[in-house]
Amino acid sequence: MISREKLRDMNKDSSLHMYQQEKDYLIKVFLFYYFRRYDSAIFKGGTCIRYLYETDRFSEDIDFNLTVEPNSFQNEVRKTLKEFEKIDIECGFIKEETFEDAYTADIWFYGPLHEGTEQTRNKFRIDAGKRGGTILDPRWVLIDSGYPETKEKFLVQTMDEYELLVEKVITMLTRSKGRDLYDIWYLLKSGTSIDVDLFQKKYHSLVNEGFLKDEISWESYLKKEEYERDMEKLAPKIVPYEQVKKEVEEHIEDLKKAFH
Known part of the structure; x- marks a missing residue:
């Protein structure tokens, strides 16, 4: 896990406050672990736009279109979260639901800012579904990441702009x-x-x-x-x-x- 000091150093050149910086770190680590193993979800929505275009509008959730059934994606999410154990980050589900055409989860993390209380844990939400489908071919793009647990740039599969x-x-x-x-x-x-x-x-x-x-x-x-x-x-x-x-x-x- 990234140290609090390293996270603070990265935050000096950022417009985010520290809680947002930690959330950004957790989201990028999740995306890094997920897309190096799977390709059945297509990244989209506000967080995707922020990473592709480097907007200064913070986004708190991860949205995906699915090319597999929601229960298959659920298994992929769970296996991806297991990867966090390797970097000493505890995590778990606040809420997780699987529907016929969708999957949603609120996930908590004990990140570098955690001080032993629920108030200092971080979280993000995953919304994934099949409704409306994906019409244009998705594309693989490199997004920037300065975090030590990921590469400086790593590949994610995104919806066409x-x-x-x-x-x-x-x-x-x-x-x-x-x-x-x-x-x-x-x-x-x-x-x-x-x-x-x-x-x-x-x-x-x-x-x-x-x-x-x-x-x-x-x-x-x-x-x-x-x-x-x-x-x-x-x-x-x-x-x-x-x-x-x-x-x-x-x-x-x-x-x-x-x-x-």
Whole structure:
């Protein structure tokens, strides 16, 4: 396990506070151990976007699309967590559930900041499922990691950037959290565009599977207070709501006109 001193040294050049730095360490160690052995999960969501694009928006959970049945993935997760014993990190399940098309788990860890109490343990959540499927071929990419238990860079299997963006847009139109609006804005500013055909395939697939209504609520943007409340916990500097909303809306309007 990384020492507290080494973690603190790494934190000096980071925008994260120490608890977030420890969580980042635990997530990267999990990804390193998982993807060097398995390829049946496709990394996606906010944490994936953060690692691929080095955004300053912290993300606390790991999201995957599955290419195997959830109970098979459950076994892979458990075997991956066993690897933590080799680096003297205790861990266990706060909650674990397997469904017909999904797997979720909240996992606790006694990391370098643990001081013998539940209050000082860290945790993260895994959300994995098959709904909507993965339309574009996933890709293997290198992500940076300065932690001693991983390589300086290591491979993870991720969702294609266009599908990452489409999923985020669908999530924003159904869930509306500040982090979703920001992630969409960041991806658009990074040069990824919304693929209308891909959006239609993904959305209709979710409708056909019964996960979404047939009618889209195009106006379901969150309010400024909600955006700022969510982002103040996750980013050192908040890009103004008015700018983010305006620049995302321009692309959503184009999508709305083309969608059928």
